[in-house]
Amino acid sequence: MNDALRLKVADLLHDNAKLSVDTIAKMLGETPETIAETIHHLERDKVILRYSAVVNWDKLETNQVTAVIDVRVLPQREVGFDSIAKKIYRFEEVKSVALMSGGYDLQVTVVGRDIREVSRFVSEKLATIENVTATTTHFLLKTYKSDGVIFDDTDGERRLMITP
Numbered sequence: 001m002n003d004a005l006r007l008k009v010a011d012l013l014h015d016n017a018k019l020s021v022d023t024i025a026k027m028l029g030e031t032p033e034t035i036a037e038t039i040h041h042l043e044r045d046k047v048i049l050r051y052s053a054v055v056n057w058d059k060l061e062t063n064q065v066t067a068v069i070d071v072r073v074l075p076q077r078e079v080g081f082d083s084i085a086k087k088i089y090r091f092e093e094v095k096s097v098a099l100m101s102g103g104y105d106l107q108v109t110v111v112g113r114d115i116r117e118v119s120r121f122v123s124e125k126l127a128t129i130e131n132v133t134a135t136t137t138h139f140l141l142k143t144y145k146s147d148g149v150i151f152d153d154t155d156g157e158r159r160l161m162i163t164p
Contacts, residue, residue, distance in 0.1 A: 002038075005030065009038045010047060015148070017051040054149045058142065065139060066095075066111050067118045069126065070104035072134040081105055087129055093121050104136065115139065 005028070012024055021039065025032045042048045057064075073084050081099055088108055089097045096109040108126070112118040122137055143151055 005034075005038055006042060006047070009035060010042055013039070013042075013048065013051070017053075054147050056143070056151050058151070063113055064111050065113070065115055065118060066109065068138045068140065069108040069110060069122060070100075070136040070138075071106040071108055071126065071132060072103070073105050074131040074133060075105075076131060084129060084131055088126065091121070091125055093118075093125075104134075 008028055009024060012019055012027065019027075021032045021035045024030075025035045028035070039048070057066075071088070073081060075081050076083050085097050085099065085106060088094060088106065093110045093112055094108055095111055096107075098107045099105065100107050110118055110121055112121060118137070118139070122135055126132060127135055145151060
């Protein structure tokens, strides 16, 4: 399987998961059969895990709060950070977990109904995991850009109107 083609197809679908096989084929100068086979292999090999939309949650009436939590842990012998990360990502509230460089080891994104629910998650579930040594919680107030998509409502530049 052509690695360059796999990368191009994955990149196009990452930018717009609604692209059809025919459209991708035309964009890349390939046959629809080749593109369909490439997508099948990307899904089978777990390169493409899911198709989703980028949603501006600020425009919907939701009763939820998002927090990014920096977590410092003591890595475990022979498994490093993986074992602790697995314990964390199994919680329903957790949307993502990533290993980071810097002062903290893991970055955890959590969604809850309110600040209290996220606080309970941190104090009762996250902080009680063996080898978790510190946490710092940051609550998201507004999203300006996510996954390459700008959420700003303005079209083009804003200029002052000139009146006679």
